[in-house]
Amino acid sequence: MASAKVFVLRTCDGETFEIDESVAYVSETIKNMIEDGFGHDLIPLPNVSSKILLKVIEYCRKHVSNFESSKKTSNGDEKDKDNDSWKKEKEAVPEVEKDAEEKARVEELKEWETTFIDIDQQVLFDLLQAANYLNIKGLLVMAAEKAASMIRGKTPEQIRETFNIKNDFTPEEYEDIRKKDAMNDFTPEEYEEIRKKIADNHFTPEEYEQIRKENAWAIE
Amino acid sequence: MGLEDLGDLALHLIMSKLDAKEAAILSCVNKRLRVSASEERLWRKFCADDLDLLAPEDPDGNTVPSFKAAYQIWRKVFIMSPWLLIRRVKRCWNTIKSWMAANFPEAGGTLRKGASEAEIKEMEDTLGVKLPLPTKVLYRFCDGQDITSVFSSGSERGSSLGLIGGYSFYDHVVNVYLLPLSQVIAETKEFVRHLGFSNRSKYIVVAASSTYGEKLFFLNCSNAQLYVGTKNLSIDGEMIACVPSTLINSVHNFHGNQQQDAMLLWLEEHGRRLHSGIIGLRGEGDVRSINLFPESPPLCSTAATNGVQTRASSLLIPELCDPQKESEKYWFSYSIRMRLLPEGCIINGTSFGSCQLYWRRWIIRANDTVISDVNDEAVIGKDLVTGKMIGCGKYPLLYPDGKEFVYESCTPLTSSSGSIEGAFTFVPGRSTRFLQQHLSDNPSSTLSAL
Numbered sequence: 001m002a003s004a005k006v007f008v009l010r011t012c013d014g015e016t017f018e019i020d021e022s023v024a025y026v027s028e029t030i031k032n033m034i035e036d037g038f039g040h041d042l043i044p045l046p047n048v049s050s051k052i053l054l055k056v057i058e059y060c061r062k063h064v065s066n067f068e069s070s071k072k073t074s075n076g077d078e079k080d081k082d083n084d085s086w087k088k089e090k091e092a093v094p095e096v097e098k099d100a101e102e103k104a105r106v107e108e109l110k111e112w113e114t115t116f117i118d119i120d121q122q123v124l125f126d127l128l129q130a131a132n133y134l135n136i137k138g139l140l141v142m143a144a145e146k147a148a149s150m151i152r153g154k155t156p157e158q159i160r161e162t163f164n165i166k167n168d169f170t171p172e173e174y175e176d177i178r179k180k181d182a183m184n185d186f187t188p189e190e191y192e193e194i195r196k197k198i199a200d201n202h203f204t205p206e207e208y209e210q211i212r213k214e215n216a217w218a219i220e
Numbered sequence: 221m222g223l224e225d226l227g228d229l230a231l232h233l234i235m236s237k238l239d240a241k242e243a244a245i246l247s248c249v250n251k252r253l254r255v256s257a258s259e260e261r262l263w264r265k266f267c268a269d270d271l272d273l274l275a276p277e278d279p280d281g282n283t284v285p286s287f288k289a290a291y292q293i294w295r296k297v298f299i300m301s302p303w304l305l306i307r308r309v310k311r312c313w314n315t316i317k318s319w320m321a322a323n324f325p326e327a328g329g330t331l332r333k334g335a336s337e338a339e340i341k342e343m344e345d346t347l348g349v350k351l352p353l354p355t356k357v358l359y360r361f362c363d364g365q366d367i368t369s370v371f372s373s374g375s376e377r378g379s380s381l382g383l384i385g386g387y388s389f390y391d392h393v394v395n396v397y398l399l400p401l402s403q404v405i406a407e408t409k410e411f412v413r414h415l416g417f418s419n420r421s422k423y424i425v426v427a428a429s430s431t432y433g434e435k436l437f438f439l440n441c442s443n444a445q446l447y448v449g450t451k452n453l454s455i456d457g458e459m460i461a462c463v464p465s466t467l468i469n470s471v472h473n474f475h476g477n478q479q480q481d482a483m484l485l486w487l488e489e490h491g492r493r494l495h496s497g498i499i500g501l502r503g504e505g506d507v508r509s510i511n512l513f514p515e516s517p518p519l520c521s522t523a524a525t526n527g528v529q530t531r532a533s534s535l536l537i538p539e540l541c542d543p544q545k546e547s548e549k550y551w552f553s554y555s556i557r558m559r560l561l562p563e564g565c566i567i568n569g570t571s572f573g574s575c576q577l578y579w580r581r582w583i584i585r586a587n588d589t590v591i592s593d594v595n596d597e598a599v600i601g602k603d604l605v606t607g608k609m610i611g612c613g614k615y616p617l618l619y620p621d622g623k624e625f626v627y628e629s630c631t632p633l634t635s636s637s638g639s640i641e642g643a644f645t646f647v648p649g650r651s652t653r654f655l656q657q658h659l660s661d662n663p664s665s666t667l668s669a670l
Contacts, residue, residue, distance in 0.1 A: 016255055122221060125230075128226065128234075132233075140230075140233060144233040148234050148238055151246060154245070155245065156246075159245070163223040165222065165247070167250060169251065173337075
């Protein structure tokens with residue numbers, strides 16, 4: 001159970017935050033610093049801004065309270081009080097979902113997560129970096145998955161638009177990539193050859209279009 | 221801070237949640253992301269996850285410079301087939317080939333490399349068929365077995381290297397192998413001509429027994445079902461379906477969900493049985509072959525009494541079945557294997573170094589009707605290794621050397637389900653000792669056609 005111990009964190013922009021020991025320990029980095037004896041004074045976090053640390057602390061607090069309530073409704077393990085349990089609980093949930101109470105807890109957690117990570121890009125990437133530095137596995141995984149979901153299903157141009165990235169390839173370089181690297185990318189002549197082969201094999205026009213789309217990667 | 225400004229570790233974490241195609245798209249966005257998305261460790265993971273590929277190789281086994289290049293080549297070579305199907309078929313062949321390499325390398329060595337798109341097209345044009353997608357992909361990975369050269373040399377060896385294997389009882393010997401496309405064409409033409417199938421017949425011969433016992437497997441390219449010939453095959457082309465039809469799915473639809481045809485299901489099941497030890501090799505040295513009689517529960521019953529162990533299993537023998545004759549509609553073969561366990565034969569604390577079969581009793585039922593009731597002296601059986609009939613006269617002697625005495629026979633049933641149940645009586649030592657201690661074993665084996 002959380003002891004009365006409290007630690008003070010200081011961000012790069014000079015703000016301080018007080019948190020309980022159990023919350024602090026969600027970060028492996030902070031945990032190590034405390035165990036190495038640096039917890040008596042302020043714990044400096046020069047890589048993290050106050051805006052981001054607020055979000056991180058929100059996550060850590062939720063993690064601790066979720067773990068506490070899961071212990072009541074399922075067979076939570078005392079030893080599981082680390083970052084892995086966040087992930088483990090998520091994976092083990094289908095088997096543990098016996099009680100209605102447990103079910104409700106899981107549902108609530110999912111909703112909370114969706115809201116929590118519904119943040120703009122800038123904050124997301126800052127959070128990702130912070131989670132990496134502070135070594136908070138569950139948060140890292142959540143943020144990475146959110147970023148991946150913003151990439152999936154998009155063409156390169158759409159990805160550039162989403163993340164405001166400049167295309168720094170020259171036209172020649174890009175043509176090179178298109179030919180060599182982008183998988184199964186074909187010139188118009190090669191397409192004609194495939195179209196003929198496919199026609200002989202009786203694919204419908206829709207199927208052919210699908211094949212063309214699936215395999216013409218990285219084309220705008 | 222943008223996506224491209226993230227540290228390597230964070231970027232890698234994001235990319236590990238993408239699949240290969242998404243990573244390839246990302247590598248076209250800008251230079252920074254291209255570097256990150258081309259990392260070897262990422263593509264090593266894609267190759268392992270998607271293709272069970274642990275080294276950067278192309279489909280012919282040649283080494284290529286990187287895992288990313290390997291993945292690209294695989295996609296390009298197999299562009300004409302659905303990628304998920306490629307992965308599934310590769311896994312199927314891996315399962316079979318790895319078992320062969322570990323247990324039966326002489327047969328594994330007969331597996332030919334995959335046929336090209338052109339070779340398959342030629343076969344389709346010649347026979348006027350269109351292969352179901354899964355079967356086509358199966359041939360793209362492996363063009364059957366090459367044991368014709370062994371045949372022409374007149375050696376008996378060719379008859380034991382069949383991938384599918386078989387069985388033998390009395391003089392009915394079967395060993396089934398997968399035909400390469402060239403033979404598919406030849407055998408199909410001959411059968412179509414011989415049986416008078418129409419020119420537009422969708423049946424092709426895909427597997428055959430390499431021995432004198434005639435057993436032929438046909439694939440119907442329309443409904444993608446696999447059939448095996450009955451006794452009446454050469455009279456009127458009669459065949460039995462091999463795989464539950466309900467499992468066959470989407471076989472000509474490039475974008476179907478989970479395409480599977482009878483050939484794929486059949487080979488996947490065969491690989492599964494080999495790996496889990498349900499079926500395995502019999503024989504020693506030069507004369508090994510895959511035997512289809514199940515070796516382990518639940519398809520094999522086993523019992524041991526006083527140190528004597530008996531195992532029994534059975535098989536449907538479709539090439540003997542005569543669906544047009546009520547009494548011979550279903551033929552089953554049963555294999556009963558007996559051996560003395562290492563500790564010898566123990567009765568009331570006394571151990572005997574051998575025992576001899578003396579009496580046999582069994583009842584064969586079709587469903588619940590008794591159709592055969594045998595109560596007689598001993599049995600003649602066949603030595604598994606030499607194939608010769610053994611037994612001291614008719615009474616086989618067992619020693620605790622692990623050597624199994626095998627008795628195999630067959631019976632027709634009027635129903636698709638039945639059983640054989642019985643007991644063997646042994647005397648310890650040899651029957652000349654006149655000890656009448658009764659040892660009985662009660663193996664019972666359920667015969668059923670699924």
